[in-house]
Structure formats: structure tokens, C-alpha cells
Amino acid sequence: MTTVPTSGARPTLLDVARTAGVSPATASRVLNGFHQVRPETRRQVENAMAELGYARRRSTRGTEPDRTGSIAFIVCEGGARVFSDPFFARVLWGASRELAPVGMQLVLLMVHSPQDYQSAAARYLRHGNVDGALLVSMHGRYPIDLDGVSVPVMFCGCPIGSNADDLCYVDADNRGGAERAVRYLVESGRRVIATIAGPGDMAVGVDRLAGYRAALLDAGRFDSRLIVHGDFGQSSGDHAVRLLLNRRPDVDAIFCASDLMAAGALRALRRHGRRVPEDVAVVGFDDSPIARQTEPQLTTVRQPIEEMGSLMVRELLALIQAPAPHRRRAVLDTQLVIRESA
CATH class of the missing domain: 1.10.260.40 (lambda repressor-like DNA-binding domains)
Known part of the structure; x- marks a missing residue:
């Protein structure tokens, strides 16, 4: 067709x-x-x-534009986070498997702080080092100043901010996935459902918290004291459980905005003598490899991470070949995977 x-x-x-x-x-x-x-x-x-009637993009001189044969993969995180969180490796794998057949290379650029993200990333892109860029793990309301950037840019996740409507992105249904997970906990008979939310300056953290809130508001059980924020890492999940148990010792379920935080939560609950899932049910998000390595194995929300990386590249290659007058966007479905922890 x-x-x-x-x-x-x-x-x-x-x-x-x-x-x-x-x-x-x-x-x-x-x-x-x-x-x-x-x-x-x-x-x-x-x-x-x-x-x-497809025609390749031409420069103003009537010749093909110069190409570097490279795509930038720009991550606003330090090396410790990038190399410890399997999310980044999985996005990279999805992206690289799309680029390899066309003979293009992927250039990894890590920006260590949100304060440096805008200037460093924009400066790199303005210098004509690459043909396009994939931007991952953005923080803040204005993730990057694209003024003067002539190459196409594709974001991993819908950015926060008033300029988000002008940007191209591939995202997962973070809000819907979180809402589905929390509704499952409600329907399973859990009464005091807490969350270890992601960072509030990232769209993924905001969206997953919104899904948690929506499900509990519908059930008439929302309590803002049951929200603790983490940074998506294991240690923050461990620390968050200590805070939650001090606030509400009767908590009987925790929705974690990442599998790594859920793994930290499992470790802390075990240390506090709480059985999972008998005393406290735990649900994560990502369906990363660690979800099948925890004890018990983790119930989690699966997002198609490798597919997101692949689709980002496909959309970016399309923009490199022929800039589109409309913004290219896609939101991929998520799926609740039931295992032993809830």
C-alpha cells in the first residue's frame, strides 16, 4: 500500500x-x-x-551538502551514571544497529551537568561536526538552545518546556505505564501505595509521577507524603525506602520510577525485615536486565528501549535526507510485566 x-x-x-x-x-x-x-x-x-516525487536535498549551490558520516549521541549525565544504568547501553544498541548498515558512525558526547548541557551541546552542533544529533536524558525546562544549529536533532523523550512543541522526539508512554502499574497495585488490594519518583526536572520523572497520581486520585487514596524523589539509581531507592518507612510504617506497596531504584528498594526492605511481596509489593519501570536478577524477580513496566533508539535514528536519517515541514514525533506503548515482587 x-x-x-x-x-x-x-x-x-x-x-x-x-x-x-x-x-x-x-x-x-x-x-x-x-x-x-x-x-x-x-x-x-x-x-x-x-x-x-522524492528529491534529495540540495544546497544553495545546487550540489549535495557536505556530510560527515557521523551522528552525535549526546547524554546529559556523568560517566558513572551512563555506564551503570543499562538504559543508555540499550538505547545506544538500538541506535547503532540502524546506523551500521548505512556506514555512519555514532559519536558519544557526555555532558556532566545540566548547567553545561545547553552551551556544550549547542556549541558542538554549531561547529558542523556531525550530520545530526540524538539527545538523551535531558534536564530542565529548556534542554538546549538550537538557535544557529543547522543539523536536525531528535530527542529521546518529550522535553519539558514551552518550546517542546517545536521539537522532534521519540518517547514511551511513561504516564500510561505508571498509571497501569499503580492501578494493578490498587486492584491487588494494596492500601498504602507509595512511589519513589524520578527527578522533577526530567520529563520522564514528571510523567511517571503524573501516572501514579492519576491512578491514586481515581481510587481516592492519593497522599503527597507517600512521594519521595530519587535519581533513578539504586542508592536513591535504598535511601527513599528509609524515608518512606519513617513517614508511613504501614506502607504496603511501592511503585518505583526505575528498575534500579526498585532494586535499591528491595535491598532496603529486606534490611528492615519487610517481606516482598507479602508485606510490601514493589513495582519498577524499564524491564531492564536487573529486573530478572533481583530476589524476588521484579514486576515492572516494560518500555521498548532498543526500539526507541532504532526509531530515533530512522526518523533522524529521514530528516537528514529531507527536512520535513512538520515535527516528527512518536510515542511507543509500554507493557506491565508481572513477576514475583507484586
Whole structure:
């Protein structure tokens, strides 16, 4: 079935790939003259280009724009967090497997503090070092100043701030996933349901907390004293449980905004003599490898992390080939995975 761009928009590489029934990576290989493409596949892509009236972007001089063959993967976190949290490795894996077939490389840039994020990332992008950028783990209401940045940028997650409507992103349904998890705890008979929320300056933290709040407001059980914030790491989950038990010793369920915080929570509950799930049910978020290594194994919300990385690259490659007049966005579904902890 032919996919026609809506609203008279200029067709993109992604449109060509969809019409030809191939991946954007394959369409890009055809477009860039790679020989490792089957003849019938090449014909499919060329026919789709002709059908859609697709034309490669040209510079003002009428030649192809200079390309570096590189994509930046910019993370606003220190090295300790990046290399200890499996989320980043999984996004990187998803992104790199899309870039490898088109012969492009991924350049990792870590910015160690939110205060440096805007200036360092924007300065790097303005210097023409890469053809585009993936921005991950943004903090603050204005994650980056894109004035003067001529390359396309794709965000991992919907950014916070008034300029979010002008940005392109791939996200997971964080609010819906959190709400589903907390409703499950309510329906399981849990009465005092706390949360270890993520950072309040990150959209993912805000959205998962919003889902928790919505579920408990519907059940008539919301209590702001049952909210403790962490930083998505294990130690913050451990510390948060100590605070929660001091406030409400009768807590019988904890929704954690990440699996790492849930692992820390399990460790703290065991130290305080609380059985999981008999005394306290625990639910995480991510379905990272640690969810199957904890004791007991963790009930969690699965988000398609590798798929997010892959889709970010596919959308970014489409923007590199042909800038779209509309913003490209996608929100992927999440799924509650029931295991032993709740």
C-alpha cells in the first residue's frame, strides 16, 4: 500500500522506505549508491522515489551538502551514571544497529551537568561536526538552545518546556505505564501505595509521577507524603525506602520510577525485615536486565528501549535526507510485566 505524505508535505526518506516496503536504512543505502543491495530492492526504492516525487536535498549551490558520516549521541549525565544504568547501553544498541548498515558512525558526547548541557551541546552542533544529533536524558525546562544549529536533532523523550512543541522526539508512554502499574497495585488490594519518583526536572520523572497520581486520585487514596524523589539509581531507592518507612510504617506497596531504584528498594526492605511481596509489593519501570536478577524477580513496566533508539535514528536519517515541514514525533506503548515482587 502506498504511503502518501499528508498536508502536501515534501516526501522524506522515511516516506520512500514505507512506500517501498523496506527499512529507512535500506532506502538510504540505495540513495547513497551502496552496492550491497539486491537489484529488486533497489528497483522498489527507485520506483517509490519516482511515485512520491522524492528529491534529495540540495544546497544553495545546487550540489549535495557536505556530510560527515557521523551522528552525535549526546547524554546529559556523568560517566558513572551512563555506564551503570543499562538504559543508555540499550538505547545506544538500538541506535547503532540502524546506523551500521548505512556506514555512519555514532559519536558519544557526555555532558556532566545540566548547567553545561545547553552551551556544550549547542556549541558542538554549531561547529558542523556531525550530520545530526540524538539527545538523551535531558534536564530542565529548556534542554538546549538550537538557535544557529543547522543539523536536525531528535530527542529521546518529550522535553519539558514551552518550546517542546517545536521539537522532534521519540518517547514511551511513561504516564500510561505508571498509571497501569499503580492501578494493578490498587486492584491487588494494596492500601498504602507509595512511589519513589524520578527527578522533577526530567520529563520522564514528571510523567511517571503524573501516572501514579492519576491512578491514586481515581481510587481516592492519593497522599503527597507517600512521594519521595530519587535519581533513578539504586542508592536513591535504598535511601527513599528509609524515608518512606519513617513517614508511613504501614506502607504496603511501592511503585518505583526505575528498575534500579526498585532494586535499591528491595535491598532496603529486606534490611528492615519487610517481606516482598507479602508485606510490601514493589513495582519498577524499564524491564531492564536487573529486573530478572533481583530476589524476588521484579514486576515492572516494560518500555521498548532498543526500539526507541532504532526509531530515533530512522526518523533522524529521514530528516537528514529531507527536512520535513512538520515535527516528527512518536510515542511507543509500554507493557506491565508481572513477576514475583507484586
